[in-house]
Amino acid sequence: MKTIRIGSGAGYSGDRLEPAIELAEKGGIQYLCFECLAERTIALAQQAKTRDRTNGFDSLMAYRWKSILPIARRNGIRIITNMGAANTAEAVKQTIGIARHLGLKGLKVAGVYGDDVLQTIQGGDYRIMETGAEVKSIRDRLLSANAYLGAGPVVEALGLGADVVITGRISDPALFISPLVHEFGWSMDDWHRLGQATLVGHLLECGGQLCGGYFMEPGRKAVPAPARLGFPLAEVAADGSALFTKVSGSGGTISPATCTEQLLYELCDPSAYLTPDVVADFSHVTFRQDGPNRVRAAGATGRQRPGSLKVSLGYLDSFLGEGQISYAGPGAVERGRLALGIVRERLEIIGLRALEARYDLIGVDALHGPALGHEGAYEVRARVVVRTASIAEAVRVGNEVETLYTNGPAGGAGVSKQAREIVGMVSTLLPRELVTPNVVCEVA
Amino acid sequence: MKLHDIAHCRTGDKGNTSNISVIVYDPADYSRLRDWLTPERVKGYFASIVHGQVRRFELPQLGAMNFVLDDALGGGVTRTLSLDMHGKSLGSALLNMELPWS
Numbered sequence: 001m002k003t004i005r006i007g008s009g010a011g012y013s014g015d016r017l018e019p020a021i022e023l024a025e026k027g028g029i030q031y032l033c034f035e036c037l038a039e040r041t042i043a044l045a046q047q048a049k050t051r052d053r054t055n056g057f058d059s060l061m062a063y064r065w066k067s068i069l070p071i072a073r074r075n076g077i078r079i080i081t082n083m084g085a086a087n088t089a090e091a092v093k094q095t096i097g098i099a100r101h102l103g104l105k106g107l108k109v110a111g112v113y114g115d116d117v118l119q120t121i122q123g124g125d126y127r128i129m130e131t132g133a134e135v136k137s138i139r140d141r142l143l144s145a146n147a148y149l150g151a152g153p154v155v156e157a158l159g160l161g162a163d164v165v166i167t168g169r170i171s172d173p174a175l176f177i178s179p180l181v182h183e184f185g186w187s188m189d190d191w192h193r194l195g196q197a198t199l200v201g202h203l204l205e206c207g208g209q210l211c212g213g214y215f216m217e218p219g220r221k222a223v224p225a226p227a228r229l230g231f232p233l234a235e236v237a238a239d240g241s242a243l244f245t246k247v248s249g250s251g252g253t254i255s256p257a258t259c260t261e262q263l264l265y266e267l268c269d270p271s272a273y274l275t276p277d278v279v280a281d282f283s284h285v286t287f288r289q290d291g292p293n294r295v296r297a298a299g300a301t302g303r304q305r306p307g308s309l310k311v312s313l314g315y316l317d318s319f320l321g322e323g324q325i326s327y328a329g330p331g332a333v334e335r336g337r338l339a340l341g342i343v344r345e346r347l348e349i350i351g352l353r354a355l356e357a358r359y360d361l362i363g364v365d366a367l368h369g370p371a372l373g374h375e376g377a378y379e380v381r382a383r384v385v386v387r388t389a390s391i392a393e394a395v396r397v398g399n400e401v402e403t404l405y406t407n408g409p410a411g412g413a414g415v416s417k418q419a420r421e422i423v424g425m426v427s428t429l430l431p432r433e434l435v436t437p438n439v440v441c442e443v444a
Numbered sequence: 445m446k447l448h449d450i451a452h453c454r455t456g457d458k459g460n461t462s463n464i465s466v467i468v469y470d471p472a473d474y475s476r477l478r479d480w481l482t483p484e485r486v487k488g489y490f491a492s493i494v495h496g497q498v499r500r501f502e503l504p505q506l507g508a509m510n511f512v513l514d515d516a517l518g519g520g521v522t523r524t525l526s527l528d529m530h531g532k533s534l535g536s537a538l539l540n541m542e543l544p545w546s
Contacts, residue, residue, distance in 0.1 A: 039521075039522070040521070040522045130459055130460065214454065215454070217452075220452070221452060256506075257452065257467065260465070260467050260506045260507075260508055261452070261453070261454035261465060261467065262454070263465075263506070263508075264454065264456075264463065264465035264503075264508060264510045265454055265456045265463075265465070266456030266457065266458055266463065267456065267463060267510060268458065268461070268463060268499075268501075268510075268512050269499075269501055269512075270501050270503060270510060271501070283501070283503060284505065285503075285505075285506070286505055286506070287506070317522070317523050318523070320525070356525060357525070358525045358526070360527060362527065366527045367526075367527060367528050367533045367537075368493065368533070368534075368537045369492045369493060370492075371491070371492040372492070372493075372537050372540070383527065385525045386525075387523075387525060422522070422523050423522060424519075424522050424523045425459075425520070425522045426459075427459070
Protein backbone atom coordinates (compact mmCIF):
# COMPACT_ATOMS: atom_id res chain seq x y z
CA MET A 1 0.00 0.00 0.00
CA LYS A 2 1.27 3.47 -0.92
CA THR A 3 2.44 5.58 2.00
CA ILE A 4 3.64 9.17 2.20
CA ARG A 5 6.29 10.32 4.64
CA ILE A 6 6.03 13.91 5.86
CA GLY A 7 8.60 15.56 8.12
CA SER A 8 8.28 18.50 10.48
CA GLY A 9 11.08 21.00 9.80
CA ALA A 10 10.32 23.55 12.53
CA GLY A 11 8.04 23.96 15.54
CA TYR A 12 8.26 27.75 15.53
CA SER A 13 9.98 30.55 13.63
CA GLY A 14 13.26 30.49 15.57
CA ASP A 15 13.62 26.72 15.79
CA ARG A 16 16.81 24.65 15.32
CA LEU A 17 17.87 23.85 11.74
CA GLU A 18 19.97 20.66 12.16
CA PRO A 19 16.97 18.39 12.89
CA ALA A 20 15.35 19.56 9.65
CA ILE A 21 18.57 18.84 7.74
CA GLU A 22 18.71 15.42 9.41
CA LEU A 23 15.13 14.66 8.29
CA ALA A 24 15.86 15.79 4.72
CA GLU A 25 19.03 13.71 4.53
CA LYS A 26 18.02 10.54 6.36
CA GLY A 27 14.24 10.62 6.92
CA GLY A 28 13.17 9.04 3.64
CA ILE A 29 10.54 11.78 3.43
CA GLN A 30 8.73 13.15 0.37
CA TYR A 31 7.53 16.35 2.07
CA LEU A 32 9.07 18.67 4.65
CA CYS A 33 6.81 21.27 6.29
CA PHE A 34 8.00 24.32 8.24
CA GLU A 35 5.43 25.90 10.58
CA CYS A 36 6.96 29.27 11.47
CA LEU A 37 4.12 31.76 11.89
CA ALA A 38 2.81 32.45 15.38
CA GLU A 39 -0.35 34.50 15.74
CA ARG A 40 1.30 37.84 16.44
CA THR A 41 4.22 37.32 14.06
CA ILE A 42 2.14 38.30 11.05
CA ALA A 43 1.15 41.66 12.60
CA LEU A 44 4.79 42.41 13.42
CA ALA A 45 5.72 41.33 9.89
CA GLN A 46 3.10 43.69 8.48
CA GLN A 47 4.70 46.54 10.45
CA ALA A 48 8.14 45.54 9.11
CA LYS A 49 6.77 45.49 5.55
CA THR A 50 5.25 48.95 5.99
CA ARG A 51 8.71 50.27 6.91
CA ASP A 52 10.51 48.33 4.15
CA ARG A 53 8.71 46.76 1.18
CA THR A 54 11.35 44.00 0.93
CA ASN A 55 10.75 42.90 4.54
CA GLY A 56 7.84 41.21 6.31
CA PHE A 57 8.61 37.52 5.82
CA ASP A 58 10.48 35.04 8.03
CA SER A 59 13.94 36.37 8.89
CA LEU A 60 15.49 32.87 8.98
CA MET A 61 14.14 31.77 5.59
CA ALA A 62 17.35 32.41 3.63
CA TYR A 63 19.43 30.72 6.35
CA ARG A 64 17.19 27.64 6.14
CA TRP A 65 17.05 27.51 2.34
CA LYS A 66 20.84 27.55 1.90
CA SER A 67 21.06 24.21 3.72
CA ILE A 68 17.71 22.66 2.90
CA LEU A 69 17.06 23.42 -0.78
CA PRO A 70 20.06 21.51 -2.22
CA ILE A 71 19.29 18.42 -0.11
CA ALA A 72 15.59 18.63 -1.00
CA ARG A 73 16.42 18.80 -4.72
CA ARG A 74 18.77 15.81 -4.39
CA ASN A 75 16.26 13.69 -2.48
CA GLY A 76 13.09 14.75 -4.30
CA ILE A 77 11.54 16.42 -1.26
CA ARG A 78 8.87 19.07 -1.66
CA ILE A 79 8.67 21.88 0.88
CA ILE A 80 5.63 23.63 2.32
CA THR A 81 5.92 26.58 4.69
CA ASN A 82 4.11 29.64 6.03
CA MET A 83 7.37 31.63 6.14
CA GLY A 84 5.83 34.12 3.68
CA ALA A 85 4.18 35.80 6.69
CA ALA A 86 3.01 39.27 5.55
CA ASN A 87 5.09 39.33 2.35
CA THR A 88 4.83 36.04 0.49
CA ALA A 89 5.60 37.74 -2.85
CA GLU A 90 9.00 38.90 -1.59
CA ALA A 91 9.68 35.52 0.07
CA VAL A 92 9.01 33.79 -3.28
CA LYS A 93 11.24 36.28 -5.12
CA GLN A 94 14.11 35.76 -2.68
CA THR A 95 13.65 31.97 -2.74
CA ILE A 96 13.98 32.05 -6.55
CA GLY A 97 17.14 34.14 -6.16
CA ILE A 98 18.64 31.77 -3.60
CA ALA A 99 17.78 28.74 -5.78
CA ARG A 100 19.54 30.29 -8.79
CA HIS A 101 22.54 31.19 -6.65
CA LEU A 102 22.70 27.56 -5.46
CA GLY A 103 22.49 26.31 -9.06
CA LEU A 104 19.02 24.79 -8.58
CA LYS A 105 17.80 25.76 -12.03
CA GLY A 106 14.18 24.90 -12.75
CA LEU A 107 13.06 24.84 -9.10
CA LYS A 108 9.35 25.66 -9.01
CA VAL A 109 8.30 28.01 -6.22
CA ALA A 110 4.63 28.77 -5.59
CA GLY A 111 3.16 31.59 -3.53
CA VAL A 112 -0.26 31.31 -1.90
CA TYR A 113 -2.08 34.65 -1.56
CA GLY A 114 -5.43 35.93 -0.41
CA ASP A 115 -5.15 35.67 3.38
CA ASP A 116 -4.77 39.46 3.77
CA VAL A 117 -8.37 40.62 4.29
CA LEU A 118 -7.69 44.01 5.90
CA GLN A 119 -9.71 45.93 3.29
CA THR A 120 -12.66 43.55 3.57
CA ILE A 121 -12.68 43.82 7.36
CA GLN A 122 -12.42 47.61 7.28
CA GLY A 123 -15.35 47.79 4.89
CA GLY A 124 -17.81 45.65 6.86
CA ASP A 125 -19.44 45.19 10.24
CA TYR A 126 -17.67 42.57 12.30
CA ARG A 127 -17.42 41.74 15.97
CA ILE A 128 -14.34 40.85 18.00
CA MET A 129 -14.80 37.25 19.16
CA GLU A 130 -13.00 37.70 22.48
CA THR A 131 -14.84 40.82 23.70
CA GLY A 132 -18.01 41.12 21.58
CA ALA A 133 -17.02 44.71 20.73
CA GLU A 134 -17.23 46.00 17.15
CA VAL A 135 -14.04 45.77 15.11
CA LYS A 136 -14.68 49.44 14.27
CA SER A 137 -13.75 50.29 17.87
CA ILE A 138 -10.09 49.53 17.04
CA ARG A 139 -10.30 50.62 13.39
CA ASP A 140 -7.76 53.45 13.62
CA ARG A 141 -5.28 51.18 15.45
CA LEU A 142 -5.71 48.14 13.18
CA LEU A 143 -2.42 46.88 11.69
CA SER A 144 -3.37 43.63 10.00
CA ALA A 145 -6.22 41.24 9.29
CA ASN A 146 -5.38 37.77 8.01
CA ALA A 147 -7.79 34.93 7.41
CA TYR A 148 -6.70 31.39 8.22
CA LEU A 149 -6.72 29.70 4.80
CA GLY A 150 -7.23 25.95 4.45
CA ALA A 151 -5.35 23.29 2.49
CA GLY A 152 -7.10 24.04 -0.86
CA PRO A 153 -4.63 26.53 -2.39
CA VAL A 154 -1.59 24.48 -1.30
CA VAL A 155 -3.11 21.38 -2.94
CA GLU A 156 -3.52 23.51 -6.08
CA ALA A 157 0.13 24.61 -5.90
CA LEU A 158 1.31 21.01 -5.56
CA GLY A 159 -0.88 20.13 -8.55
CA LEU A 160 1.02 22.78 -10.54
CA GLY A 161 4.22 20.90 -9.72
CA ALA A 162 5.61 23.31 -7.11
CA ASP A 163 8.77 22.11 -5.34
CA VAL A 164 8.41 24.82 -2.70
CA VAL A 165 5.08 26.27 -1.56
CA ILE A 166 5.18 29.49 0.46
CA THR A 167 2.11 30.86 2.24
CA GLY A 168 1.15 33.59 4.66
CA ARG A 169 -1.60 32.94 7.22
CA ILE A 170 -2.89 29.38 6.88
CA SER A 171 -4.08 26.93 9.49
CA ASP A 172 -1.10 25.03 10.90
CA PRO A 173 -2.55 21.55 10.15
CA ALA A 174 -3.29 22.61 6.54
CA LEU A 175 0.45 22.64 5.81
CA PHE A 176 0.43 18.87 6.47
CA ILE A 177 -3.06 18.04 5.18
CA SER A 178 -2.33 19.39 1.70
CA PRO A 179 0.33 16.85 0.62
CA LEU A 180 -1.94 13.99 1.74
CA VAL A 181 -4.92 15.33 -0.22
CA HIS A 182 -2.64 15.88 -3.23
CA GLU A 183 -1.04 12.43 -3.12
CA PHE A 184 -4.08 10.34 -2.28
CA GLY A 185 -6.63 12.36 -4.23
CA TRP A 186 -8.94 12.66 -1.24
CA SER A 187 -12.07 14.69 -1.72
CA MET A 188 -12.20 17.94 0.28
CA ASP A 189 -15.42 16.68 1.88
CA ASP A 190 -14.01 13.31 2.93
CA TRP A 191 -14.43 14.47 6.53
CA HIS A 192 -13.04 11.40 8.31
CA ARG A 193 -9.83 11.30 6.26
CA LEU A 194 -9.45 15.07 6.69
CA GLY A 195 -9.93 14.53 10.42
CA GLN A 196 -7.16 11.94 10.44
CA ALA A 197 -4.95 14.24 8.34
CA THR A 198 -5.63 17.04 10.82
CA LEU A 199 -4.38 14.73 13.58
CA VAL A 200 -1.19 14.19 11.58
CA GLY A 201 -0.74 17.94 11.19
CA HIS A 202 -1.57 18.71 14.81
CA LEU A 203 0.98 16.18 16.12
CA LEU A 204 3.74 17.32 13.72
CA GLU A 205 3.30 21.09 13.74
CA CYS A 206 5.26 21.74 16.94
CA GLY A 207 8.38 19.90 15.81
CA GLY A 208 10.41 18.57 18.75
CA GLN A 209 7.40 18.63 21.09
CA LEU A 210 6.40 15.18 19.79
CA CYS A 211 9.93 13.83 20.44
CA GLY A 212 10.40 14.68 24.10
CA GLY A 213 10.71 18.44 23.84
CA TYR A 214 8.57 20.37 26.40
CA PHE A 215 8.27 16.94 28.08
CA MET A 216 11.54 15.83 29.66
CA GLU A 217 11.88 15.82 33.44
CA PRO A 218 14.85 14.30 35.29
CA GLY A 219 13.96 11.19 37.24
CA ARG A 220 10.47 10.91 35.84
CA LYS A 221 10.25 11.41 32.09
CA ALA A 222 13.67 10.52 30.67
CA VAL A 223 14.57 11.70 27.17
CA PRO A 224 17.88 10.51 25.69
CA ALA A 225 20.32 12.92 23.98
CA PRO A 226 18.12 16.01 24.37
CA ALA A 227 20.72 18.33 22.82
CA ARG A 228 20.35 16.35 19.58
CA LEU A 229 16.55 16.10 19.75
CA GLY A 230 15.16 14.81 16.46
CA PHE A 231 12.10 16.26 14.74
CA PRO A 232 9.17 13.93 13.96
CA LEU A 233 7.90 12.48 10.72
CA ALA A 234 4.65 10.69 9.91
CA GLU A 235 4.19 7.80 7.52
CA VAL A 236 0.60 8.04 6.32
CA ALA A 237 -1.39 5.49 4.29
CA ALA A 238 -4.22 6.12 1.84
CA ASP A 239 -6.82 5.27 4.51
CA GLY A 240 -5.40 8.03 6.73
CA SER A 241 -3.78 5.71 9.26
CA ALA A 242 -0.47 7.10 10.51
CA LEU A 243 2.78 6.00 12.09
CA PHE A 244 4.86 8.63 13.92
CA THR A 245 8.60 8.21 14.19
CA LYS A 246 11.92 10.05 13.83
CA VAL A 247 15.31 9.48 12.21
CA SER A 248 17.13 6.49 13.70
CA GLY A 249 20.00 7.66 15.91
CA SER A 250 18.59 11.14 16.55
CA GLY A 251 18.01 12.29 20.12
CA GLY A 252 14.69 12.30 21.90
CA THR A 253 11.88 9.79 22.24
CA ILE A 254 8.44 9.19 20.71
CA SER A 255 5.99 7.30 22.91
CA PRO A 256 2.26 7.21 23.60
CA ALA A 257 3.02 9.61 26.49
CA THR A 258 4.68 12.25 24.27
CA CYS A 259 1.91 11.80 21.70
CA THR A 260 -0.88 12.16 24.28
CA GLU A 261 0.64 15.39 25.63
CA GLN A 262 0.89 16.82 22.12
CA LEU A 263 -2.60 15.63 21.14
CA LEU A 264 -4.12 17.90 23.80
CA TYR A 265 -1.67 20.79 23.33
CA GLU A 266 -3.51 24.07 22.70
CA LEU A 267 -6.78 22.17 22.34
CA CYS A 268 -10.14 23.08 23.83
CA ASP A 269 -12.87 20.48 23.18
CA PRO A 270 -11.11 17.42 21.70
CA SER A 271 -14.33 16.43 19.90
CA ALA A 272 -14.55 19.74 18.03
CA TYR A 273 -11.21 21.02 16.75
CA LEU A 274 -12.25 23.75 14.32
CA THR A 275 -10.07 24.26 11.25
CA PRO A 276 -10.79 25.83 7.84
CA ASP A 277 -10.90 22.32 6.30
CA VAL A 278 -12.85 20.20 8.77
CA VAL A 279 -14.18 20.03 12.31
CA ALA A 280 -11.88 17.30 13.57
CA ASP A 281 -12.81 14.95 16.41
CA PHE A 282 -9.84 13.66 18.44
CA SER A 283 -11.91 12.40 21.37
CA HIS A 284 -11.50 8.72 20.43
CA VAL A 285 -7.86 8.81 19.30
CA THR A 286 -5.66 5.94 20.46
CA PHE A 287 -1.88 5.49 20.40
CA ARG A 288 -0.06 2.18 20.16
CA GLN A 289 3.68 1.63 20.56
CA ASP A 290 4.94 -0.21 17.48
CA GLY A 291 8.64 -0.57 18.25
CA PRO A 292 11.17 1.88 19.70
CA ASN A 293 10.25 5.48 18.81
CA ARG A 294 7.39 4.27 16.64
CA VAL A 295 3.79 5.08 17.58
CA ARG A 296 0.65 4.31 15.57
CA ALA A 297 -2.27 6.73 15.87
CA ALA A 298 -5.85 5.90 14.99
CA GLY A 299 -9.39 6.99 15.71
CA ALA A 300 -9.55 10.60 14.52
CA THR A 301 -12.69 11.50 12.61
CA GLY A 302 -14.27 14.64 11.26
CA ARG A 303 -17.41 16.43 10.18
CA GLN A 304 -18.36 19.30 7.88
CA ARG A 305 -16.07 22.31 7.98
CA PRO A 306 -17.29 25.65 9.44
CA GLY A 307 -18.95 28.17 7.16
CA SER A 308 -16.74 30.99 8.43
CA LEU A 309 -13.00 31.51 8.52
CA LYS A 310 -11.20 32.81 11.59
CA VAL A 311 -9.40 36.09 11.03
CA SER A 312 -6.51 37.30 13.20
CA LEU A 313 -6.51 41.04 13.79
CA GLY A 314 -3.35 42.82 14.91
CA TYR A 315 -3.71 46.25 16.51
CA LEU A 316 -1.66 48.79 18.44
CA ASP A 317 -2.66 48.08 22.03
CA SER A 318 -0.41 49.96 24.47
CA PHE A 319 3.18 50.30 25.67
CA LEU A 320 5.00 48.27 28.27
CA GLY A 321 7.83 49.37 30.54
CA GLU A 322 9.78 46.91 32.65
CA GLY A 323 12.73 46.85 35.04
CA GLN A 324 14.37 44.07 37.03
CA ILE A 325 16.99 43.99 39.80
CA SER A 326 18.43 41.09 41.85
CA TYR A 327 19.17 40.61 45.56
CA ALA A 328 20.94 37.66 47.22
CA GLY A 329 22.06 36.30 50.58
CA PRO A 330 20.56 36.96 54.04
CA GLY A 331 17.38 39.01 53.84
CA ALA A 332 17.23 38.84 50.04
CA VAL A 333 13.44 38.41 49.99
CA GLU A 334 12.91 41.35 52.38
CA ARG A 335 15.20 43.62 50.35
CA GLY A 336 13.44 42.56 47.16
CA ARG A 337 10.06 43.46 48.68
CA LEU A 338 11.45 46.80 49.88
CA ALA A 339 12.68 47.49 46.33
CA LEU A 340 9.23 46.79 44.88
CA GLY A 341 7.60 49.05 47.47
CA ILE A 342 10.01 51.90 46.69
CA VAL A 343 9.36 51.70 42.95
CA ARG A 344 5.61 51.57 43.52
CA GLU A 345 5.81 54.78 45.58
CA ARG A 346 8.21 56.42 43.12
CA LEU A 347 5.78 55.86 40.22
CA GLU A 348 3.09 57.58 42.28
CA ILE A 349 5.40 60.49 43.16
CA ILE A 350 6.32 61.13 39.53
CA GLY A 351 2.65 60.82 38.53
CA LEU A 352 3.08 57.98 36.07
CA ARG A 353 -0.27 56.93 34.59
CA ALA A 354 -0.26 53.15 34.90
CA LEU A 355 -2.99 51.36 32.95
CA GLU A 356 -2.00 48.11 34.65
CA ALA A 357 0.98 47.09 36.80
CA ARG A 358 2.68 44.05 38.31
CA TYR A 359 5.21 43.87 41.12
CA ASP A 360 6.80 40.40 41.15
CA LEU A 361 9.54 38.73 43.15
CA ILE A 362 11.08 36.22 40.77
CA GLY A 363 12.05 33.16 42.78
CA VAL A 364 9.13 33.62 45.17
CA ASP A 365 5.83 34.56 43.55
CA ALA A 366 6.34 35.85 39.99
CA LEU A 367 4.84 32.94 38.08
CA HIS A 368 1.82 31.96 40.19
CA GLY A 369 1.33 34.71 42.76
CA PRO A 370 1.56 34.54 46.56
CA ALA A 371 -1.22 31.94 46.90
CA LEU A 372 0.74 29.22 45.07
CA GLY A 373 4.32 30.49 45.52
CA HIS A 374 6.27 30.32 48.78
CA GLU A 375 8.65 32.48 50.82
CA GLY A 376 12.35 31.83 51.29
CA ALA A 377 15.01 31.96 48.59
CA TYR A 378 18.79 32.49 48.43
CA GLU A 379 18.37 34.96 45.61
CA VAL A 380 15.42 36.89 44.20
CA ARG A 381 14.83 39.22 41.30
CA ALA A 382 12.42 42.11 41.75
CA ARG A 383 10.42 42.78 38.59
CA VAL A 384 8.23 45.79 37.92
CA VAL A 385 6.17 45.91 34.74
CA VAL A 386 3.66 48.61 33.84
CA ARG A 387 1.30 49.12 30.89
CA THR A 388 1.31 52.74 29.75
CA ALA A 389 -0.29 54.89 27.04
CA SER A 390 3.03 56.26 25.74
CA ILE A 391 6.55 54.99 25.10
CA ALA A 392 8.00 57.87 27.17
CA GLU A 393 6.12 56.67 30.26
CA ALA A 394 7.18 53.08 29.58
CA VAL A 395 10.83 54.17 29.55
CA ARG A 396 10.38 55.83 32.97
CA VAL A 397 9.47 52.47 34.56
CA GLY A 398 12.80 50.79 33.84
CA ASN A 399 14.66 53.97 34.76
CA GLU A 400 13.01 54.05 38.18
CA VAL A 401 14.11 50.46 38.81
CA GLU A 402 17.63 51.34 37.70
CA THR A 403 17.84 54.21 40.24
CA LEU A 404 17.66 51.55 42.96
CA TYR A 405 21.37 50.89 42.34
CA THR A 406 22.29 54.09 44.16
CA ASN A 407 19.05 54.89 45.97
CA GLY A 408 17.68 51.52 47.02
CA PRO A 409 18.23 48.47 49.24
CA ALA A 410 21.72 47.07 49.88
CA GLY A 411 23.30 44.90 47.24
CA GLY A 412 20.98 45.63 44.31
CA ALA A 413 22.51 43.84 41.33
CA GLY A 414 22.15 43.24 37.60
CA VAL A 415 19.50 45.71 36.47
CA SER A 416 17.82 45.10 33.15
CA LYS A 417 15.17 47.31 31.60
CA GLN A 418 13.07 47.52 28.47
CA ALA A 419 10.29 49.59 26.97
CA ARG A 420 8.30 48.48 23.95
CA GLU A 421 5.15 48.85 21.94
CA ILE A 422 2.53 46.15 22.43
CA VAL A 423 0.76 44.77 19.39
CA GLY A 424 -2.36 42.98 20.57
CA MET A 425 -4.18 40.22 18.71
CA VAL A 426 -7.91 39.53 18.59
CA SER A 427 -10.08 37.49 16.22
CA THR A 428 -13.20 37.79 14.15
CA LEU A 429 -15.11 35.52 11.78
CA LEU A 430 -15.50 36.13 8.07
CA PRO A 431 -17.90 34.28 5.72
CA ARG A 432 -15.81 31.87 3.67
CA GLU A 433 -17.03 33.24 0.33
CA LEU A 434 -15.47 36.65 1.07
CA VAL A 435 -11.97 35.13 1.02
CA THR A 436 -10.44 34.29 -2.36
CA PRO A 437 -7.11 32.47 -2.20
CA ASN A 438 -4.94 32.39 -5.31
CA VAL A 439 -1.72 30.67 -6.32
CA VAL A 440 1.15 31.89 -8.50
CA CYS A 441 3.96 29.53 -9.52
CA GLU A 442 7.40 30.77 -10.65
CA VAL A 443 10.46 28.94 -11.93
CA ALA A 444 14.09 29.54 -10.92
CA MET B 445 1.04 12.40 47.74
CA LYS B 446 1.00 15.00 45.02
CA LEU B 447 -0.59 14.93 41.59
CA HIS B 448 3.02 14.92 40.34
CA ASP B 449 3.42 11.38 41.74
CA ILE B 450 0.78 9.85 39.48
CA ALA B 451 0.36 12.14 36.47
CA HIS B 452 2.12 14.31 33.92
CA CYS B 453 0.78 17.24 31.99
CA ARG B 454 1.33 19.78 29.22
CA THR B 455 0.05 23.35 29.12
CA GLY B 456 -1.02 25.26 26.01
CA ASP B 457 -2.57 28.65 25.30
CA LYS B 458 -5.11 30.12 22.90
CA GLY B 459 -5.68 33.83 23.39
CA ASN B 460 -6.56 34.42 27.05
CA THR B 461 -7.45 30.75 27.60
CA SER B 462 -5.07 28.16 29.03
CA ASN B 463 -5.44 24.41 28.64
CA ILE B 464 -3.76 21.85 30.85
CA SER B 465 -3.78 18.16 30.00
CA VAL B 466 -3.49 15.76 32.95
CA ILE B 467 -2.36 12.24 32.00
CA VAL B 468 -1.97 9.39 34.48
CA TYR B 469 1.12 7.16 34.27
CA ASP B 470 -0.89 4.11 35.42
CA PRO B 471 -4.39 3.61 33.93
CA ALA B 472 -5.45 2.14 37.29
CA ASP B 473 -5.31 5.65 38.79
CA TYR B 474 -7.62 7.21 36.22
CA SER B 475 -11.09 6.72 37.64
CA ARG B 476 -10.38 7.88 41.19
CA LEU B 477 -8.39 10.85 39.88
CA ARG B 478 -11.35 11.76 37.67
CA ASP B 479 -13.59 11.66 40.73
CA TRP B 480 -11.22 13.91 42.71
CA LEU B 481 -9.88 16.34 40.12
CA THR B 482 -13.15 18.02 39.19
CA PRO B 483 -13.32 21.30 37.24
CA GLU B 484 -14.60 22.96 40.45
CA ARG B 485 -11.52 21.80 42.38
CA VAL B 486 -9.17 23.04 39.66
CA LYS B 487 -11.01 26.38 39.55
CA GLY B 488 -10.63 26.69 43.33
CA TYR B 489 -6.93 25.81 43.19
CA PHE B 490 -6.26 28.52 40.61
CA ALA B 491 -8.69 31.03 42.19
CA SER B 492 -6.09 33.81 42.21
CA ILE B 493 -5.12 33.24 38.57
CA VAL B 494 -8.15 31.94 36.64
CA HIS B 495 -11.00 34.46 36.45
CA GLY B 496 -13.25 32.57 34.04
CA GLN B 497 -14.84 29.14 33.98
CA VAL B 498 -12.97 25.84 34.04
CA ARG B 499 -14.17 23.03 31.76
CA ARG B 500 -13.00 19.42 31.71
CA PHE B 501 -12.93 17.03 28.73
CA GLU B 502 -12.26 13.33 29.34
CA LEU B 503 -10.30 10.88 27.19
CA PRO B 504 -10.37 7.70 29.28
CA GLN B 505 -8.78 5.56 26.52
CA LEU B 506 -5.61 7.69 26.94
CA GLY B 507 -5.85 8.10 30.72
CA ALA B 508 -6.16 11.80 30.03
CA MET B 509 -8.26 14.80 30.96
CA ASN B 510 -8.11 18.22 29.32
CA PHE B 511 -8.82 21.24 31.51
CA VAL B 512 -9.70 24.48 29.75
CA LEU B 513 -9.23 27.61 31.88
CA ASP B 514 -10.86 30.81 30.57
CA ASP B 515 -9.59 34.32 31.36
CA ALA B 516 -6.40 32.87 32.82
CA LEU B 517 -3.53 34.62 31.06
CA GLY B 518 -3.76 38.33 31.87
CA GLY B 519 -5.09 39.11 28.40
CA GLY B 520 -3.11 36.49 26.48
CA VAL B 521 0.43 36.12 25.23
CA THR B 522 0.45 39.28 23.16
CA ARG B 523 -0.46 41.77 25.88
CA THR B 524 -0.06 40.18 29.32
CA LEU B 525 2.29 41.67 31.93
CA SER B 526 3.09 38.20 33.27
CA LEU B 527 6.65 36.86 33.21
CA ASP B 528 5.18 33.60 31.89
CA MET B 529 3.39 35.11 28.88
CA HIS B 530 1.93 31.81 27.66
CA GLY B 531 1.13 30.45 31.13
CA LYS B 532 3.32 27.46 30.25
CA SER B 533 4.21 26.88 33.91
CA LEU B 534 0.57 26.52 35.08
CA GLY B 535 0.65 22.75 34.62
CA SER B 536 3.62 22.56 36.98
CA ALA B 537 1.57 24.45 39.57
CA LEU B 538 -1.24 21.91 39.18
CA LEU B 539 1.20 18.98 39.62
CA ASN B 540 2.06 20.48 43.01
CA MET B 541 -1.51 19.84 44.22
CA GLU B 542 -1.80 17.51 47.23
CA LEU B 543 -3.99 14.43 46.74
CA PRO B 544 -6.08 13.06 49.63
CA TRP B 545 -4.83 9.48 49.39
CA SER B 546 -1.43 7.94 50.14
